[in-house]
Amino acid sequence: xxxxxxxxxxxxxxxxxxxxxxxxxxxxxxxxxxxxxxxxxxxxxxxxxxxxxxxxxxxxxxxxxxxxxxxxxxxxxxxxxxxxxxxxxxxxxxxxxxxxxxxxxxxxxxxxxxxxxxxxxxxxxxxxx
Numbered sequence: 001x002x003x004x005x006x007x008x009x010x011x012x013x014x015x016x017x018x019x020x021x022x023x024x025x026x027x028x029x030x031x032x033x034x035x036x037x038x039x040x041x042x043x044x045x046x047x048x049x050x051x052x053x054x055x056x057x058x059x060x061x062x063x064x065x066x067x068x069x070x071x072x073x074x075x076x077x078x079x080x081x082x083x084x085x086x087x088x089x090x091x092x093x094x095x096x097x098x099x100x101x102x103x104x105x106x107x108x109x110x111x112x113x114x115x116x117x118x119x120x121x122x123x124x125x126x127x128x129x
Contacts (some may be wrong), residue, residue: 022107022115023089029056033115033126042108042116042123053129060085062093091117 032055039047052066066078084093091105105119113128 021090021118022110024086024091024107024110025089026056026058026086028110029086029091030058031056032129034129035124035126037125039123039125040121042118044116044123044125047125054126056084091119093119 032053035050035052035054037044037047037049039045041047050066051068052064055063055065057063060083062082062084064078064080064082068076068078080097082094082097084091086092087104089106091107092102093105095101095103103120105117105124107115108118108123109116115126115128117124117126
């Protein structure tokens with residue numbers, strides 16, 4: 001009887017570890033990340049493509065740069081600088097330029113130069129340049 005409980009316990013333990021977020025360090029975050037797409041779903045379904053880069057700098061700022069290719073866009077290039085920090089393996093960043101509200105983003109996947117970062121309700125699928 002005791003032997004039958006062990007596989008159930010192992011499966012339970014593995015399911016919790018698979019759902020755990022990836023702990024980030026500032027060193028691995030530093031540099032420029034291309035945001036390939038944004039989605040409200042963790043699987044990337046119904047995603048919209050993005051032409052945005054985030055550059056995480058040593059001084060605790062993120063420089064976001066978006067290039068709009070739509071001929072009817074009001075602004076062709078948009079640049080924003082946000083403050084950020086790493087706390088408990090998560091990114092804590094300004095929600096918008098000039099505002100004091102902060103949001104916590106966690107890496108739900110990270111493999112090599114690819115990462116999925118969840119901020120509030122949006123998943124950012126990113127590649128490090």
